[in-house]
Amino acid sequence: MKRHLARLVAVLVAAVLACAGTTAPVAAAAGESAVFVRTSDWGSGWEGRFTVTNGGTSTVNGWRVEFDLPAGTGVGSYWDALLTSSGNHHTFTNREYNGVLAPGASVSFGLLGTGPGTPTGCRVNGLPCAGGGDPGPGVPGAPGAPRVTAATTSSVTLAWTAAPGTVTGYRVYEGDTQRASVTASSVTISGLPACASRTYTVAAYNSVGESPRSGAVTATTAGCPQADLPRHFLTGYWHNFVNPAAELRLSAVPSEYDLVAVAFAEATSTQGQVDFGVDPELSTALGGYTDAQFKADVAALKSRGKKVILSVGGEAGRVVVADATAAANFAASVRSIMAEYGFDGVDIDLENGLNPTYMAQALRALRDQVGPSLIITMAPQTIDMQSTSGSYFALALSVRDILTVVHTQFYNSGSMLGCDQAQAYTQGTVNFLTALACIQLENGLRPDQVALGLPAGPGAAGGGVVAPSVVNDALDCLARGTRCGSFRPPRTYPGIRGAMTWSINWDVTNGGAFANTVGPHLDTLP
Structure with a gap:
C-alpha cells in the first residue's frame, strides 16, 4: 500500500446507511474485531483493519476506535482532522463520513499510520477489540413496511x-x-x-x-358506508352554469368518473333552505336543456353504475346554516330535491364559512330521512383543513361515522405547512399534496375518507394546476410509499379514497387528460 493513500481508507462502507440515528455513542456489543498488520511496502508503517458489527437494537451514529502506541510513536500530521491524541492514546472518530451503523449491520475500514510502533489496546466504541472471531447472527434488520x-x-x-x-x-x-x-x-x-x-x-x-x-x-376493514362505491374512485364536478369551459349535458360525462357532483344548489330567502333547477342560461347554451331531460340524464348515469350528488354552495354560494331551524330547513330542502331529481347524496362546498355544530345537525337529520345509502362529501379549501380546530375539519370529524369522503381543494392556496410542520410546501407539487393530505390522515379521518382535489388543467384554477401524472405520484406515495418527493408520510394509507377534479367541464375542454390518466390509475391502487 502506497504512502500517498495513507490519509484514511474506507475499505467497505456499503453497509453504512446514510440516515439519521442516535447521536450518543452506542456500544456495538458482541461482534467487533480488529487486527493490526505490518505492511511490507511501508517498511516502518502499520495498517489496522477493523470490522465493526452493531449487535444492539439502536443505530450507531459516530462510532469510534481508540488505541495506544508505544511512547514516542507518531501517527503523522495527516491524522489531525480525524484523530485526537493524548500521550500514546489515540481516538479515531468517523466525523468525516458521519456514518450510521444500523442494528445487525457491519462495516469494515482501515487505518494507516507511520511506524515504528504497532497499535495495542484497541477498543471499538469503548469495548475491547476481540480479534477476528465469528460475531454470530446479531439481531435481524427491520423488515419492510407491511x-x-x-x-x-x-x-x-x-x-x-x-x-x-x-x-x-x-x-x-x-x-x-x-x-x-x-x-x-x-x-x-x-x-x-x-x-x-x-x-x-x-x-x-x-x-x-x-x-x-x-x-x-x-x-x-370493509363495511364502510356506501360500500357500493369503488374502493378508489374519481369524482368530478359538473357545471350547472355557463363559464369559459365547455357546456355539457349530464349524459355527456365521460365514463371514467364514478361520482358526479352537480354544482350548485343555491340559497333561497328562507335561511338554510336550498333550491335547484337547470340554470336558464345553461339551458339556452345547450339548445334547450330542460329539467325533465336533466332528470333522465341522472337516471341514465345511475344505470351505468355512477353516483350523482348535489353540491351546495360554491365560491358565490351564500347558504347559511347557523341555528336549529336553519338546519331543519336545509335537511328538508335537500331531501326534497334528492327525491325529485334522483340524487344519491349531498356535497358541502361552502367557501364562505360554515357553522360545524348546526351543519352537523342538518346532515344527521338528512341521514335519518334518507338512510345509510346517503352519500355525504365535502370540498373544503386547503386552509380549511390545516387544523382540527377549523370549522370544516371539526365538521368532518363530528360526522365521520356517516361521512363518505373529503375532497380537499389542493389549489388556489399558495404554500402551506404539512403534517410535519417543518416547512411550507409549494402548491402544485407531490410534496404539497402528500404533506397536506397527511394532516387529515394523521388527525382523525380514515384513509377511505380522504381524497385529493385538483384542477382539471389550464383555466380551471388560478394556481395549483398540476399534470395528472403528479396526482398519480401523490396517490402512489400515500398508498404504497413509492414515487414520493422529499416529504415521506409517516406510514402508508392503502385505503386512500381517490381524487376529485374541478371540473368535468374543464377536463373535457382540455382534452380529457385528467380522467384518462387518473381514473385508470386509481384501479391499480391496493
Missing part, C-alpha cells in the same frame, strides 16, 4: 418484505400491542369491527433479540 393485501368486514391481511439477517419469526404490532407472532412474512388479523382503521408495524426477532419496527401501514 402492505394490505386483503380486507373483509372483520379482518385485514398484511404482507411485508423479509428482514435481513437471521430471522426466527415476526411480531405484528397494532399500535404498541402485539397482535400476532408468525414465521411467514404475512398474517391475517381477525376479530376487527367493520369499517375500522388500525395501524400496524412488524418486527423480526431471533435468539439475540428483536429488530427495530418496520414502517407503519393503516389498514381499514
